[in-house]
Amino acid sequence: MPEPVALVDADLQLRPWRSEDLPALLANANHAAVVRGLSSRFPHPYTAEDGRAFLAGEVVPLDRWALAICRDGQACGGIAITCGSGERCGTASLGYWLGPAHWNQGLMGRVLALYVPWVMGDAGLHRLLAEVMVHNPASARVLLRHGFVEEGTARWAIRKEGVLYDLRRFAWLAGPSAAASA
Structure with a gap:
């Protein structure tokens, strides 16, 4: 069994994540602005029942990798991968999110700088994909600043609350050939 990550x-x-993160999870996740850029499995309002189900x-x-x-010392967001x-x-x-009180402070850039190199090696990845809804330019900027390359836009890629949205697609490629193929 691998050592726990820190x-x-x-x-x-x-x-x-720990069960004692529930109060911080609820305080940071229960914001319509957070949910606006995430998949529909991230509900709003975000209830204690939702938080317990997530933490379980x-x-x-x-x-x-989640x-x-x-x-x-307080949970204020989350980051994870889904392997192919x-x-x-x-x-x-x-996928990643932060509570609004932590936006526009450079925190997500620091998170990506720690997480991406580690997860690429730990999970044995050669490619990491990130998709961003078009109305979330801040997330697109942080990806670009931290080594992701924009690959294009998937038009009408998702439906949320009856509205179709485009997704901007970004990728991080491992190894020295990454820059040559970008």
């Missing part, structure tokens, strides 16, 4: 940079820690691993697998983003299989072995999709 990635640390000053006041920032990425670590496995009933919503998404809380595997080795980590709480903590600032000064079959012919997509060695690839993964990245």
Whole structure:
């Protein structure tokens, strides 16, 4: 069994979710602005029942790569990958979120700087995909600043609350050939 993960940079820690994170999870997740850029499995309002189900691993697998983003010891967001299989072995999709009180402070850039190199090696990935709804330019900017390359736009890729949205697609490629193929 691998050792538990703890990635640390000053006041920032990425670590496995814990049941005692429930109050902080509720305080940071229960915002319409957070949900606006996430998949529909992230509900709003975000209730204690939703939080308990998430922390029990009933919503998404809380595997080795699903980590709480903590600032000064308190969970304030999350980051995870979903690994591909079959012919997509060695690839993964990245997802992340932060509570609004932590936006526009450079925190997500620090998170990506810790998480991406680690997860690429730990999960044996050669490609990491991140998709961003077109109305979330801040997320697109942080990906671009931290080594992701924009690959294009998937038009009408998702439907939320009856509205079709485009998704901007970004990728991080491992190894020295990454820059040559970008």
